[in-house]
Amino acid sequence: DTAVSQTPKYLVTQMGNDKSIKCEQNLGHDTMYWYKQDSKKFLKIMFSYNNKELIINETVPNRFSPKSPDKAHLNLHINSLELGDSAVYFCASSQGGTAYYGYTFGSGTRLTVV
Amino acid sequence: DQQVKQNSPSLSVQEGRISILNCDYTNSMFDYFLWYKKYPAEGPTFLISISSIKDKNEDGRFTVFLNKSAKHLSLHIVPSQPGDSAVYFCAASVGSFGNEKLTFGTGTRLTIIP
Secondary structure, eight states: OOSEEEEOSEEEEOTTOOEEEEEEEOSOOSEEEEEEEOTTOOEEEEEEEETTEEEEEOSOOTTEEEEEEETTEEEEEEOSOOGGGOEEEEEEEESTTOSTTOOEEOOOEEEEEO | OOSEEOOOSEEEEETTSOEEEEEEEOOTTOOEEEEEEEOTTSOOEEEEEEETTOSEEEETTEEEEEETTTTEEEEEESSOOGGGOEEEEEEEEESSTTSOEEEEOOOEEEEEEO
8 A cells, every 4th residue: 555656657748738746645644745856866845735734835936836635635736837847756745744754755756848 | 056965876885795875965954864765766765864963873784874073974784785776865854843844965876786
């Protein structure tokens, strides 16, 4: 039973399209995150939500809009996709919003914009 | 501004010997330091963490050492096993509950030679 699941695993789309990535966690954690791993392999935080409330919005273009319908779900919607959005997007969760006990990551969504 | 650096992109170690992965950081405000392991097409998996007030934490074959004066931490794996072959990310966190940010290094690919 997957703890943090993301769908889809792969996404290929054309520039200008709008797409969504879904994330669900069944760990009962209260904090969820979106991270982006770019071509240089940097993993960078994009957003964090605690109990459905946006906590961190890390200078991400407003074409990216996270939505958390409940504390078990954090979806990422991207409008007007650009070539530079191609990356692997990871969802993660933690309890108490603390890194000390480790975040649990999903397996990632590889987004390719053509 | 790369606050967490892993200067060795790759490391090869004989099975049974000790693997030592290194990480340097620049931000003295980091509270916790963590190590993650990542297999291809999977998300990072939490291995071990250390508080900034400690200098050593051990969990089975994994030991993390922190040298605050040198702003350096290392992960020791002993004995190394073939299943340890993966990319290892060093990460550091700063911020209070709910507003915590995890900053990752670019990873070191560890290969265990049978």
